[in-house]
Amino acid sequence: MAKELVGPSDDIKSYGADYVYFCLKLKKLTGIDLSSYKPRQMHRRLENYRNRLGFTDFYAFSVAIQKDEGKLRALLDFITINVSEFFRNPEQWKVLKESVLPPILAYRRGKPVRIWSAGSSAGQEAYSLAITVLDAGGVPQVLGTDIDQASLEKARAGVYSKEEIKGLSRFYLAKYFEPHGDGYRVQDVLRRVVSFERRNLLTDEYPRDLDLAVCRNVLIYFTEQGKQRVLRGLAESLRPGGVLFTGATEPVFNPAAYGLTQIYPFFYQRS
């Protein structure tokens, strides 16, 4: 298993008492525990962000986010890095559609296919999953969860700009979306089968009996310990034979440790 380097800067305390105070304040205000995110990467980003706002230390920044709801929201948007796309990494979606999904549909035989988009950002992944299942003749039941409230609100609204729908084929756009202002909105046929809830992957309960758990471009931000905790939970959320789908840069190095077997690159089946 690949091990991360452990050095003094992997310990949050080595970044100074003001950063430790800031982390505690953030946890109290939002429930987000930065100690489960890669410390070096997170500290560097936050320090740049804080400097841009003109605060010279993390104490002053902590006071500002406690007083000013707008600043806190903007900070959360920044921390959670919620970039997403419809059908992100299309080659993986081809494997899903052609090889992974058919046995799942055969297993459910017309009953809802239970899918979880864990770290769903603004909904692009959850709607892509629903489209894939609908197009294959199945009945999707997709739950999208994220820690970031603003992303969840956008996901529920299902409204995307022209720039944001660039991963969608014209065919899908015409079939599942309708023009809305300068962009597009998901049609009811998608809205009916996709729902969104706020859940923290590091602390909240996971769904059960899933056919497909999708967690992509989320694990990369967590420490090795955080990643292991989430992988254990994802594996347990699957029914036997259910499949975990990870991001294009996030292979699971030791799937057997979680009771999983790799069936295709980035797809792991629960034994």
Ligand SMILES: C[S@@+](CC[C@H](N)C(=O)[O-])C[C@H]1O[C@@H](n2cnc3c(N)ncnc32)[C@H](O)[C@@H]1O
């Ligand atoms: C880069 S986006 C990935 C979106 C989508 N899965 C994709 O691959 O396009 C990462 C998402 O993980 C969410 N996230 C980060 N930490 C989380 C946590 N502890 N619990 C739940 N979601 C989290 C962020 O809010 C963000 O929306």
